[in-house]
Amino acid sequence: MERRRLQRRQPFTYLRVFPRGITDLSIGVVADLNTEGFLLVSETTPEHQGVVPLDIEIEDDGDCHRITVTVMKRWTRPAQNPSLFESGYQFVDLDFSTTRAIRGVIGALATAE
DSSP, X not given: OOOOSSXXXXXXXXXXXXXXXXXXXXXXXXXXXXXXXXXXXXSSOOOOOSEEEEEEEEEETTEEEEEEEEEEEEEEEEOSSTTXXXXXXEEOSOOHHHHHHHHHHHHHHHHHO
C-alpha cells in the first residue's frame, strides 16, 4: 500500500550517497526522491539505525557538490535484483537552503522527463 503524499522523481543520473564527511565510500545511490525523503539502492544492508547525517552527491552543469542531509532510515528490503537492497529514508529537520537544493534537483528531474 502506497503511503507517500508526494510524487517521487527518479534521477536520470545516479546520485551517490555517502556517510557524512566520507569522500570515497558510497553506501548506494538514490533511486527516487521527493522533499520528504528518498529510496536508496545499495549492495549491502545499511547498518545504521536512528537519525544519521548523509551526503548526497549532486551534479550540476558538470560540477559535483554535496548536499548534507539528516535522515532516518524507515525500512530496508531486498530489491528485485537479489544482489541489491532498497531502503527508505525520511528527511529530518531540513533547513531552508537544503530544502531549496533538493527542490532544485527535483525540478531538474521533472524537466528531464
